[in-house]
Amino acid sequence: MAIRHRIAPLAAVLALAGGLTATAAAPATAAPPASGKTTEAAAAGGTYLSFDKNQSDPGDSRLSLMKSVPDARDTVLATYRAGSGDGGPDGKNECATSQGWLPNGTYQVLAHDAHYNGGDQGVNGKVIHVQDKVCENGRTTRAELFVHSEMWPEGSQADPQPGKDSPYRWEGADDYRSLGCIKLSPADITHLFTQAGRHGWPTELKVVS
Structure with a gap:
């Protein structure tokens, strides 16, 4: 039976510089790094993530799992709608x-976790954690990315609450x-985890305009 209780908040809750949660209705909270490790075996798979920004509709951008092919x-x-x-x-x-999309550039993938617990109102469930990045002004660091x-940490969805947007339930395009x-x-990140497990976990995220 799926667990549907609220997650206890972390002892120290800090506002993020990057952005952990989905909507303005669910403010971000600080969270520990994801627990999974990017192994040497995964690195040998030659895979990476590519995020292609949609200038006309950022919420209809694309995230692709890519495999490097020498020469x-x-x-x-695989390719997924992403925002x-x-x-x-x-x-x-x-x-x-906590407003803008990710800076362009290449990020190291730090870890992945299928059952991440980021605390109350934080990121939970399947996550891929990437490094912090200084934006184009050379001063502002986007962090906790x-x-x-x-979803809940174990991957289930919260019960629907009419008139309320839940950070633990996918309700539509606004998410x-x-x-x-x-x-x-949720379906796409589950598919991404399956494909990464099959082809090798990506070691980099490349963000392009």
Whole structure:
């Protein structure tokens, strides 16, 4: 039976510079790093993630799992609809803390976790944790950055609450909005985890315009 209780908040709750949760209704809280390790065996698989920003609709961007092919064009293993940024006036400003989408560039994948517990109102469930990144102004660091969805740590969905947006339940297109992190639907992040397990866990995330 799925666990549906509220998650106890962490002892120390801090506002994030990057963005952990899905919507303005669910403010971000500080969270520990994901627990899984990117192993040497995974690195040998030659896979990476590529996030392609949609300038006309950030919530309809694309995240792809790619395989590097020496002396040839890289292979697309899977592609998913994804979002980054809150969709507001500063949603495409990579230096807008907790509002803008991720800065362009290459990020190291730090870890992955299928049952991450980020605390009350935080990121939970399947996550991929990537390194912090200084944005284009050279001063602002976007931190606590994840590829994630909306679910409980064990992967289930919260019960529907009419008129309320839950950070633990995927309710529609608005859930692609984030405070900076890359958001996928629960079905898509589950598929991504399956494909990464099959082809090798990605060691990098490349964010491009």
